[in-house]
Amino acid sequence: MASITLTGLTKVYRDGFEAVAGVELEIGDGEFMVLVGPSGCGKTTVLRMVAGLEDITDGTLKIGDDTVNDVGPNDRNVAMVFQNYALYPHMSVAANIGFGLKLRSVPRDDVTRRVEEAARILGLTDLLQRKPGQLSGGQRQRVAMGRAIVRDPDAFLMDEPLSNLDAKLRVQMRAEVSHVQRRLNTATLYVTHDQVEAMTMGDRLAIMREGRIQQCGTPQTVYDRPVNLFVASFIGSPSMNLYEAILSDDASSVAIGSQSIPLPDSVRQARPKLREFAGRKLVAGFRPEHLHPAAGHGLPTIDAYVDLVEALGYELLVHFSIDANKVTAEDAQAEERMAARGAGVARFDPSTAVTPGERVRLAVDAARMYFFDPVSGATIWD
Numbered sequence: 271m272a273s274i275t276l277t278g279l280t281k282v283y284r285d286g287f288e289a290v291a292g293v294e295l296e297i298g299d300g301e302f303m304v305l306v307g308p309s310g311c312g313k314t315t316v317l318r319m320v321a322g323l324e325d326i327t328d329g330t331l332k333i334g335d336d337t338v339n340d341v342g343p344n345d346r347n348v349a350m351v352f353q354n355y356a357l358y359p360h361m362s363v364a365a366n367i368g369f370g371l372k373l374r375s376v377p378r379d380d381v382t383r384r385v386e387e388a389a390r391i392l393g394l395t396d397l398l399q400r401k402p403g404q405l406s407g408g409q410r411q412r413v414a415m416g417r418a419i420v421r422d423p424d425a426f427l428m429d430e431p432l433s434n435l436d437a438k439l440r441v442q443m444r445a446e447v448s449h450v451q452r453r454l455n456t457a458t459l460y461v462t463h464d465q466v467e468a469m470t471m472g473d474r475l476a477i478m479r480e481g482r483i484q485q486c487g488t489p490q491t492v493y494d495r496p497v498n499l500f501v502a503s504f505i506g507s508p509s510m511n512l513y514e515a516i517l518s519d520d521a522s523s524v525a526i527g528s529q530s531i532p533l534p535d536s537v538r539q540a541r542p543k544l545r546e547f548a549g550r551k552l553v554a555g556f557r558p559e560h561l562h563p564a565a566g567h568g569l570p571t572i573d574a575y576v577d578l579v580e581a582l583g584y585e586l587l588v589h590f591s592i593d594a595n596k597v598t599a600e601d602a603q604a605e606e607r608m609a610a611r612g613a614g615v616a617r618f619d620p621s622t623a624v625t626p627g628e629r630v631r632l633a634v635d636a637a638r639m640y641f642f643d644p645v646s647g648a649t650i651w652d
Contacts, residue, residue, distance in 0.1 A: 274459060290316055297425070319331065351418050357402040385416070408442065419450070512555040514597060526572065527594030563622055573629060576626050581620065587616075
């Protein structure tokens, strides 16, 4: 078992494109680290550098106490699970799981023992003599995991291993992968673009954008205290509602479009830096679960029009619009933002009576609002 340490890890291709820029990350022994971000952000390139499949332009990569920048992939003792299962169709499940061991000339009895142990952990014991074509997608992915487990690696590297599965099976496999990783207690770097997958599986998340890590922390930390607009927008489903706003001269209220929301003293006391934005523009945000039907809450309110209602059984997702400029998840700088219709989403109890086209009054939990610097995108906390 070992940790993985990335120090200033950088990848620049021959055409000058910098895919990964100075990544700093430590994955502890036994930790499940999820690298998450939109397509093209560099997360798979990081994984491939750790695996030895991509050369490192600059920086240091350690597995345990050993620097492995110049160590070939076959000598790094890491095991990869890919998006595609890469199983040999003519081989049995047992032969697929043990194939790598056979190539390394591991004694036959040891191969059998390790294959049977991996099959027991993954619930494949009754399927060892079947061929991949006789298995479901989830079973094939478990075989691919078994092939990684039998190597007894220092670390597991997983590149979007569940993306080819249907939605229901993905939920099931999320739990299975997490269970197996905790049982084996091996350092794991797991790459995904699915932030729900990331939130439900990782001990910690590292959120990437354009080759750089934006924030690293526990799922709850990055959800409750995002460091910038990008993280706030990316983490959460539905994503945070973000609008252009103006703070009043005495920082006692914030205007979003034509509507004003008073801020309780507790907000100004907890975030004294807000006063630096008095009378200025900023970005205000609130998560869908912090909006409620106004009746009975005694909270500040905003008026909105209902565009769409999604009934999910356990909740309603109420899509609304307000008289304000929306800030989108992809925006980086204020000057690049496009004024957009003030669309948003609120989570309602499923018993709430609300229909498209009607006007609603939404109670806003101002104590749980977020504020961001409109130029740097940084969260305004202290």
